[in-house]
Amino acid sequence: MHDTVSGAKVTSPGLAQNLESYVRRLLERIGEQQSASAEAGKGAGAPQKLPSAALWTALVLGVLFGVRSLRGVWRSLVWQGYAICDETVYDRLEEEGTAPLQALFAQISQMLEAWLSPLVAQQSWAPLAPFASQVVALDETTLDPVARKLPLLRHFKKGAVELLPGKLAGLFDVRLQLWRRIDYLPNALQNSKVHARAMLEGLAQGTLVLFDLGYFGFEWLDELTLRKLWWVSRLREKTSYTIIHTSYQSEDVFDGIVMLGTGKAQARYAVRLVRWRVGSVWYTYLSNVLKPQVLSLAEIARLYARRWDIELAFLTLKEYLGLHLLWTSKLVTILQQVWACLILAQVLQALRLEIACGAGVDPFEVSLPLVVQALPPMLARGEDVVTLCVQRGRQLGFIRPSSRTRRQVPQVAAQDIQPLPAELVLEREPRYPAAPGQPGRGRSKRQSGPPGLPKELTSAFYACLLS
Secondary structure, eight states, X not given: OOOSSOOSOOOSSOTGGGHHHXXXXXXXXXXXXXXXXXHHTOOTTOOOOOOHHXXXXXXXXXXXXXXXXXXXXXHXXXXXXXXXXXXXXXXXXXHHTTHXXXXXXXXXXXXXXXXXXXXXXXXXXXXXXXXXXXXXXXXXXXXXXXXXXXXXXXXXXXXXXXXXXXXXXXXXXXXXXXXXXXXXXXXXXXXXXXXXXXXXXXXXXXXXXXXXXXXXXXXXXXXHXXXXXXXXXXXXXXXXXXXXXXXXXXXXEEEEEEEEOOTTOBOSBOEEEEEEEETTEEEEEEESOOOTTTSOHXXXXXXXXXXXXXXXXXXXXXXXXXXXXXXXXXXXXXXXXXXXXXXXXXXXXXXXXXXXXXXXXXXXXXXXXXXXXXXXXXXXXXXXXXXXXXXXXXXXXSBOOOOOOXXXXXXXXXXXXXXXXXXXXXXXXXXXXXXXTOTTOOOOTTOSSSTTOOHHHHHHHHHHHHO
16 A cells, blocks of 8 residues: 655645746746837827737636637636727737747746756656667647638538648657657648658757657668767568677577668668567567667667657647647637647646656656646645645545556676677668658659649648638
8 A cells, every 4th residue: 555645855836836927927028028129119198908928828827727719718818807809819819929929938948947857867767768868759740620610611521631730740858758849830741751850950969869650761760870869769661671790689589780771772870670579579679879788678668668758748738738629720829729738738747747756756657637637726726736746646546557568578688798890880872762751852843742632732721721
């Protein structure tokens, strides 16, 4: 039986306790900076506008409190004493765009990173890839279809591609459980490889990148190695390779260095291929960390399992913060809702990590859905969700055993590993296939959109929104 009260130290003061005031102060500061030049030319008799800080705070907290439309944001402003009509809110949102929310996201992210980094460093959890400067997961998610409210959208059938407003490409910090970067891509059907290279910009050398088979390609893998970034991936089926060194091999395990591709397509740099069998199932992974002493089989399996963290982070946005229900069909307001969800997601992920650190448990033993559900009423009552979850988390179900799958991995003794020969050649002349969407390959003039997608189809949605 678990104790219901933890003696672990709780970080104080808790962010949840001051969430609304903190968001408001940041927004006021951003609003003052952006409106200083605009206000300078106004006369003394100009009517006072709805403060930007009040507008954005209502929008962000509206997401937290589960409003289902922009009218819900307007109602919260009216309840605060602002005598405005709903059209005033719609016009202001369209006028101000997404810059204030993006600035708030950047400031909160910077603050949370500085707050969480030393906190996580004190924990007894097994360090994740200590040789890497950062560990990030890369993926994309398609935004849900918009409602057919605009006249130009009503003739489209339910499920039509024209109703998709685009997708989000993201980099997620696996150690700190924070979004590092989010890019909006207007073409929901664009191949994930098209924007992959842009997502690498700004990553520190020595960062380890996790990604699924949607990004797999010889030029992409070589690009990561050339940029001095570490990576772990699965091996795509039917990919040919040539073994150039065997570090360890048994009936159920292989660990060695291979050159990917033969014939017309081949990669430039040698990579490490590991395979092991559990029962009748084989697991196969690739990495450019060539030394087993640096990255063991067990750590490879643990790292690739953590690629799922970004899938859970997208789930948090869509399911727990309501991004599956877009409030409007107008692109600017869709993006405002996206950024409001991202801001809250950063805060909620940080709260879960603080609860885990305070209770001395793995972060995935803390139920994020319950934290999302409990935060609004606790904020209203002035309670600190971190202290309550640490003290009574197991009793209330906030802290429970994690259901995440853990791979069974065979152990290989260090003395059984054959070191890499000094004379081993690890590079050759590459040959990359000129496939559409391949990173680093420009498209031909005939391939201005995704393969098989007519140009008029890709632009129909944007024409509706911008007309």
